[in-house]
Amino acid sequence: NAGVTQTPKFQVLKTGQSMTLQCAQDMNHNSMYWYRQDPGMGLRLIYYSASEGTTDKGEVPNGYNVSRLNKREFSLRLESAAPSQTSVYFCATAGDTDTQYFGPGTRLTVL
């Protein structure tokens, strides 16, 4: 079992470009989450999906959109990237318990 996978691992964008970060899980979990990690700020929730077909905003949703494609996949889209979105992005999943399982992360740099 791969657990939680994220693609790509690294990405460099120019300001204004768009891209989609992919997350997939084989844990049969209902809930999926997108976080960003910035130095000195811990992880902050961008969007989450409590179940297939639903999505909700987290703490820092501006500039992002998400799609819960099916139970396995949850993508994060940057429509017009800005330097402030330079960060490390983590996807996480949770089943019926309160424990979240994290992917390896995507390191994004916006020039």
Add this chain to the structure above:
Amino acid sequence: GDSVTQMEGPVTLSEEACLTINCTYTATGYPSLFWYVQYPGEGLQLLLKATKADDKGSNKGFEATYRKETTSFHLEKGSVQVSDSAVYFCALSLRSNDYKLSFGAGTTVTVRA
């Protein structure tokens, strides 16, 4: 709102020294409390957790006790190793809030041989 405050780092220790990272929380209701660890270049892994008052979570020689009276969940290890060098995050979640995690800022720990 719900929040977590943890000890600022960085922390540098010698091998076999004792480690304590302080963590306090503010929450409405009764949260579950977690310590996650992030090794260099990797994602976060659950280190330990506790779901109710006076519970003690433990793993890999680390321990933390859920103290409701002091709203704390301090992480301790009696004898650290170089392999414990990592960033440690304290976090909480509430069932009433869809189990969304609220994280502390993280504490970087470096253990020297």
